[in-house]
Amino acid sequence: MSQKKVDFLIIGSGIAGLSYALKVAEFGSVCMITKSDQDESNTKYAQGGIASVTYQPDSIEKHVRDTLVAGDGLCDEEVVNMVISEGPKRIEELIEWGARFDKTEQGEFDLGKEGGHSENRILHHKDNTGWEIERALIEQVHSHKNIEILDHHFAVEIITQHHLGQYVNSSTPGITCFGAYVLNTITGRTDVILARTTLMASGGAGNVYATTTNPRIATGDGVAMVYRAKGRVADMEFIQFHPTAMYQPGVQPAFLITEALRGDGAVLRNQKGEEFMYRYDERGSLAPRDIVARAIDNELKVNGEDYVLLDCKNIQPERLELHFPNILARCRAAGIDPLMESIPVVPACHYMCGGIVVDQNGQTSINHLYAAGECSRTGLHGGNRLASNSLLEALVYSNRASNDVIRKFEMVEFAQNVPEWDIKGTADPEEMVLITQTQKELQAIMSNYVGIVRSNIRLERALDRLQILNRETENMYRRTTLSAPLCELRNLILVGYLIIKAARLRKESRGLHYSIDYPRPGETLLRTSGQKP
DSSP, X not given: OOEEEEEEEEEOOSHHHHHHHHHHTTTSOEEEEESSOTTOSTGGGOOSOEEOOOXXXXXXXXXXXXXXXXXXXXXXXXXXXXXXXXXXXXXXXHHHTTOOOOBOTTSSBOOBOOTTOSSOXXXXXXXXXXXXXXXXXXXXXXXXXXXXXXXXXXXXXEEOGGGSTTOOOTTSOSOBOOEEEEEETTTOOEEEEEEEEEEEOOOOOGGGSSSBSSOTTOSOHHHHHHHHTXXXXXXXXXXXXXXXXXXXXXXXXXXXXXXXXXHTTOEEEOTTOOOGGGGTOTTGGGSOHHHHHHHHHHHHHHHTOSOEEEEOTTSOHHHHHHHOHHHHHHHHHTTOOTTTSOEEEEEEEEEEOOEEEOOTTOBOSSBTEEEXXXXXXXXXXXXXXXXXXXXXXXXXXXXHHHHHHHHHGGGOOOOSSOOOOOOTTOBSOOOHHHHHHHHHHHHHHHHHHSSSSBOHHHHHHHHHHHHHHHHHHHHHHHHBOOOHHHHHHHHHHHHHHHHHHHHHHOOSOBTTBOBTXXXXXXXXXXXXOOOOO
8 A cells, every 4th residue: 555645635627626736846746546537527528517607787696696596595605695695706717727718709718508597608518518617627727837636546534533443632622634545446555644624625516316416426435435424415305306307318418508598598398399498487488497407397296208309490400510529419419300399308417516515715624624616515506406506606615615725724733643544354346236236226216206396205115224234235345345336326325315314304395305295385397288378
């Protein structure tokens, strides 16, 4: 086992981790670990864009109001004001780092509009904004001499007093993070990386469900690690399902069809051709994501169909070709031409609104451990994320975390006498089928019982099934040589448990958590056909 010491450890390589690295690297050594390739993150797959106030008639107040409405009364209003107000400055910084956003012929930003937004405020780069942001940030990171990136390195556990026997930093009460145990997935060796401060930027957990827009690496590792270390986690019941992923059974990840298409005029129809969304919300196809996803879920169940249709005929063909080239290419590869026919779509797990609890500087409940990006719970999203607010949140919180860390890190001492990772009593991995089959069982349980619409009996059944999978997996973990697939499965099961636990505790339908046992006053899911009033 080797041991490395750095000033700043970053777990994850999305927008939060990369932008944070560029800030802190001016003050000390940075080690960024990522379990796959450097550019593989949820950021890369963000099609729609990043929301920010840039021009009148838009305003900070309007963006704040839209965010609060989408969050269904559960947002931290102080946090919302902070993120929205600081956002424009962070956008300017992103552009200075080389990110390119589409502009009109007049040189102004070509702003899009998505569900829940009252104004056009979505900056985008065609329909692959996340890829463009990731490209710009990685180029900047590679040019910095103080930043080391270790790809194909998997963070197994953060190191706390629980691993250090009698060692406790008496000057800092409470749980303290000293770095992480990290598995090199190429060599199979588990090493120690000690750090003065650690940023958890590990992304989401979409693969806890059978259908997700997230890449395969989104397995909730950060949330699981922090929870096992006794850190605070909250709002895990609020899982956002993107209403429109392309319907392609067996294809993972599901290909996301950006909400920006509906912002440009595309409408949702059932297979009878009815524009059904006005039966559920006066905003029609531009209602917030939770409402649209539930409406589609209801249409599918009522009509006994596998998908609904996204009709793009209201959008000029030239605009489709110019602004949505990747979507057109992907659809045409699947035998669908959006210029001539509708795209079959279904909801898919997309975003985790809860996660590791942080303060306004990104500090978790564990000393010297920060979190930013999708793995964190800031209070911005409340019960439901407003479209395209996530990338903005990541930028603002990574900046605030870097400012806080820079003030403090030199006073932090490295841990002493850190033990090696214990491999005694373990054997070579068992058949991979045990891991893959258990993951499929987990995803089926979560999708069938803890999906868009829930009930008390479904949650109880899910918990019973999950406890069996957890017992089997923990037994395998204790006796088997460490591997990334096994660790990911263990993390996914824990995340599934946290979602179920939080959902059972919420005795109401709110935001993304909808239970048929607790209908909202005056709210019904209509089961009749109709058109726009």
